[in-house]
Amino acid sequence: MLTSTRKFSLALLLATSLLGTLGACKKNAEAPVAATSLYERLGGLPAVTAVVDQFIANVVAETMTSNSKLKRTFDPLVQSGNSYRVASLRNHLIDQIGQATGGPLVYKGLSMPAAHKGMNISEVEFNALVAELGKAMTSKGVPANQQTEVVNILAPLKSSIVAQ
Ligand code: HEM
CATH class of the missing domain: 1.10.490.10 (Globins)
Structure with missing residues (x-):
């Protein structure tokens, strides 16, 4: 049985890692793509x-x-x-x-x-x-x-x- 403090910590951990993943996705989206030459x-x-x-x-x-x-x-x-x-x-x-x-x-x-x-x-x-x-x-x-x-x-x- 999880205590409410541990439940809260777990939720925080999940939220943080989700934000981290989103951040990484954003970074990838912004990664420089080799420009096509003229x-x-x-x-x-x-x-x-x-x-x-x-x-x-x-x-x-x-x-x-x-x-x-x-x-x-x-x-x-x-x-x-x-x-x-x-x-x-x-x-x-x-x-x-x-x-x-x-x-x-x-x-x-x-x-x-x-x-x-x-x-x-x-x-x-x-x-x-x-x-x-x-x-x-x-x-x-x-x-x-x-x-x-x-x-x-x-x-x-x-x-x-x-x-x-
Ligand atoms: C951005 C403008 C120009 C570029 C990129 C350009 C490029 C060139 C290149 C690469 C050559 C050959 C070089 C070699 O034989 O090693 C050349 C030669 C020559 N260019 Fe230009 N040129 C430009 C503007 C002009 C203008 C404005 C004129 C005359 C109105 C002109 C007249 C000539 C002539 C007569 C030759 C000599 C060809 C021969 O006797 O074999 N060029 N140019």
Whole structure:
């Protein structure tokens, strides 16, 4: 037969352990979950590749428009008939975006100042190129919030690309 004091102690023990369990559950619920990288959310390599291919096609098409802002810098590449240079730029961009968005790719190209040295790229040209990237992402179905994330990652490169 339990005395009322022992009954009370037992109830207290049960209550404490129940609270402890609840506390542990709450802690687990709050445990940090590995965040999905932007690279994965974009759709991994197939998505990054599709965006970069569309982007290159957009840039080439833009150089053929009457008010082109990209003709000056990209014509030497496009008109050279040197498909290796275009393919190399494409592959470098896939690696660069793949790495910058948290994917497993590794960019092995030139630094941004070295890649754009002597091109004297203006802010207008920089913005025109980023606009083509935005159009490419839209046409490949990248949601607006993820487009913003990509642009926010690339925007800080501006000072190492413009006026080099
Ligand atoms: C966030 C913006 C930019 C990024 C991430 C970027 C990235 C790159 C990369 C990765 C390369 C290749 C480097 C290598 O060959 O090792 C490259 C080259 C080049 N970029 Fe950019 N770039 C940007 C902005 C611009 C702008 C604004 C222009 C011109 C308007 C431009 C024009 C070029 C040209 C013409 C090449 C040289 C291709 C060649 O001759 O092989 N880039 N860029």
